[in-house]
Amino acid sequence: MGLITAPHDLLQLHPHWTEAEELQHVPSWVHVSLQQTPWVVVRRAPALEGQVAVGVRGQERHLRQALNIPASLIVQKVTPEQLIASQFDSNLQTASANDRWDSMPVLQALKQLYSHWHNNQMIWGPTGSAGFELATGHPTLTMTSDLDILLRCSQSIDRVRAEQLWQQTLDLPVRVDVQIETPYGAVALSEWAKPATDRVLMRTLQGPVLVKDPWNPRLA
Template structure:
């Protein structure tokens, strides 16, 4: 049974349901172990055929990352970053990243834009698997369908820097993602991460800047 099948699958979503048999031949042993344990896969940005979604397998260490694809027909459960915000109130872990999330949440909740938790913090909140440590950053996403001004971005960087650990926030535009800190800077062009690759653009909200 596919849960949340009506929701669009987007980067940073966590997906469950991929069978070990669907892994490509020659996948590392640790990948086979992680998938066989039923851990979720993380949606990544890449162009794939219809009916598939690009995903990444996450291992125990930072160097254990494996890119593959998953059939949407195998999807059994889907959790989006926005759905993890409430989960922080129920965890007993006291890692700096989770304390920072509680600290900055009132500021983010006051904004009329969807936001959510990604990265290691999101993975731990969704699964209960201990992946955070004392030096973990807090990764967040903010869905910005309309242009987010560079002046506002600079104000946000100042607000987020008041937290007890580093916070990296990605602005999710209709055409890709750009780092809040980079958009708040003075460079004329910023790096936009899109499904068809990364490139420098002056306005991440302009479709004409996509690669042909």
């Protein structure tokens, strides 16, 4: 069985990535970025068998490159939930404490969210800039970075519970964007937490769709 990946997983590339045909005709900044930090993030997009849809981060926010790469180039996979497990212990202390945790508001927010959620038996973790920095060690966060969170929910959660979880993100020092990952796609926690909302936008491999039930979209 080949490597199984999911959107927002972070993938470290083999040093021979420079020889991949898929990377021969990309903007020069892509090579500069990968030479510095040879990691990519899995995109929510279809890919041919043996390939993975990924994105490359540039030094500036607007620099993003979508690619399909051979799975054979991947030497390590890190999931958002693995980042939580590796960064925190039962005493709410970071496993790799350093000045970044004290100086970056988004990491302070992650600590606080962990204190709210660590006993909930939920599967979750950071994505976006926070996830990338924690996985790679490469400083990508800024003082104005948002905190992006992935919450995996194979079973449905009702809107009352969603609102409780969402409320726990509102007192954090940065804006928090939580995406609920269902077996069919992802919806924003902030949207699912609104009881008056009839349909919510779900991101799928085929593109965005409006659904009534993210865990049973065929009934929408």
